[in-house]
Structures are given as C-alpha cells and as structure tokens.
Amino acid sequence: MSEDLRPESITSLLGIQPTHTQVRGELPRPTAKHPFKSGGWFLESAGHVESRDSRHHLDWLLAHLQGKATVIARLKEQGYLVDLCIRWDSVGQGGPTFNPRQMAQLGELGIELWLDIYFAGNDSAG
Template sequence: MGVLERSVATLRVSGDDLRPEEITALLGASPTYSHTKGDRRVFASGRERIFKFGIWNLSAKVAEPEDLNAQVDELLAQLTPDLAVWRELSERYSVDLFCGWFMANGNDGVSIAPRTLLALGARGIELDLDIYSPTDD
C-alpha cells in the first residue's frame, strides 16, 4: 500500500448565528476564511452569492505526501487547549475537520495516530474525509 500523494485539512466551525469574531476570540487565532449569514460575495463572472450560514475556517499547510497527524498538530497548536471552550463550540455549532486526501495510485492508504484521534475527539471535532482517486491529468 502506497502513501497518499497529498492532503489538505481545514478546521470548520459553522452555524446560523455564528459571528467569526466571537470564534476568533474563543479559539485565540484568526481564521483563514470567514463570513456571516447574509454576507454577499460577487464572483468574477458577476454571479452573486448570499451565504445561508456563518463559517469560520482555519486551514493547515498542504502536506505532500499526506501527513494528517502533522496538519492536526499545526492547527491545534494555534488554538486554545481549553476543552470547556471546545465543548461550548461543539454544542452551539457544527465543528469538523475537513480533509481532502489525494491518491497517486489505486491502492494508496493512510494511518491516523491515536493521539490525533484523541485530540479531535476530546474537542468534539468530527472528521470529514473526501478521498480523490488518481487521474490521468
């Protein structure tokens, strides 16, 4: 079994009444990206989008080859270790770690360390995986 070619990881906090500045204050770090419900974005094409919920995202550096354990360490090192804060967040909002895993071959694999799983679980962070098969591009 080969190692995954690349991984991306983003901690996402989302909810209807989410105010990004509140999440920043609670977690102790500025987001990579955020918006509130009702914010508008106009794309280069001229198409406009009105957001239906608020979001606060913090992205880790892309890992080549895949290294989710290091990406989780990178993200959590920037944020509060206070589990009471995390419990409050996970009760009020949807909190997950989105991971994009990119395969180089048809039988690549990945292992997640117990310490990584424990750190996510203790904070109420759901693990959301998108696995992309290799392409001929």
C-alpha cells in the first residue's frame, strides 16, 4: 500500500494478477462517504485454497511470489508497504502453523508476516 500506488504498475512489475485493488481517491463502494486514502494491490488465497490449514494458504501465496524477491525489494525501496497478513478464526483448540521452509521463503522475499486473529464464540464464564 502507498498513497501513490498505481495497481496496474504493480501488476506489470510482478507479472501476477491481483485478487483486488484499490485506488486512492476512489470510493470503496457506491454508498461510501470516504474515499480510499491510499492505493492497494492485494493477492488473497480465499476462494483458491479449500483448506483451513494456514500452511496451505501460505504455500499458495508463496508459489505466486516465487522468484519475485528483486521486484519486492525494489517496491520496498520505493516506500511501498509489502507485507503478508493471514486471517485466522479460532474454533476450538490449535492455531495457525507455519513450517521452517515457509518462514525461510518469507525471509528470502523480505516480507513481514502478521496474523489477524479472531476468537469466535468465546462465551466462557470465568
């Protein structure tokens, strides 16, 4: 994301079609009152990966970004935010898991990973 990000430029540089984009100044939806403050280029695994296992979603994303370390470094040098967010909804026990190979690939790409965690149905008293 960046104020001056032009989604079509990112698509051209990466050679990857985004899942969705946003352009600074455009409205997120016709009824919105506030336009986007920055441009964005997004690649999401939702709809492409059936599994609830975070490793499968991360593998899908990493496969698309393979060989793009130089482009990603250039984008970051130009001031663009390049990161990876995994949304995880808690149901029962366990949590998101990532393997060493995936973490190494993220490091090679220079991409930070952050988790957006939601605890659904937590109605325990006490």
